[in-house]
Amino acid sequence: MPPRRTRGRGNRETSRTENSSQILENPSLTAAQIAELVATTVAQILAERSNSNPPPDQQAEELRRLREEIANLREEREYNTQSICFWKFGLQCPTSPLLSPRKVPLEDLIYTSCTDPIPQPAAARTPRLYQP
Known part of the structure; x- marks a missing residue:
């Protein structure tokens, strides 16, 4: 069953789901690849937060x-x-x-x-x- 997407999150939720589904589909990923996926996901989240809040x-x-x-x-x-x-x-x-x-x-x-x-x-x- 695909994950539910909330109305306001659209693309963010999809990209996070794709990252986590890549991990589940490829159980042979190395720790470095998993760390890289986690780092890119965290970077995306932080970039979205900094855009939504003014300095x-x-x-x-x-x-x-x-x-x-x-x-x-x-x-x-x-x-x-x-x-x-x-x-x-x-x-x-x-x-x-x-x-x-x-x-x-x-x-x-x-x-x-x-x-x-x-x-x-x-x-x-x-x-x-x-x-x-």
């Missing part, structure tokens, strides 16, 4: 690039949040660069909103009952 320098470079990209995205998100807040709330925005630095930025905003007089709507005329 460490390339991995380190890609990690550095991804970290920079993440940092840039965080800065951009922070900037967009501040600009939206400033655009929407004007000078009262707690992150506005025009506000003076405070220990607690919202403290003054809350205080002033509580102490400002509440605007009253214009007094509407109430109809008086007819009094002769």
Whole structure:
């Protein structure tokens, strides 16, 4: 029965099977020939692994690039949040660069909103009952 091949391995599995079948078909192989077959099989496996994994320098470079990209995205998100807040709330925005630095930025905003007089709507005329 021929050996099963997995979907992703194709040629590698076939070449390994051929090498091992050569050994089984020729029982008169010398130790040197067997060692040579083993060495070529190991060399093929190592070559395939080195092709699939990028070198460490390339991995380190890609990690550095991804970290920079993440940092840039965080800065951009922070900037967009501040600009939206400033655009929407004007000078009262707690992150506005025009506000003076405070220990607690919202403290003054809350205080002033509580102490400002509440605007009253214009007094509407109430109809008086007819009094002769």
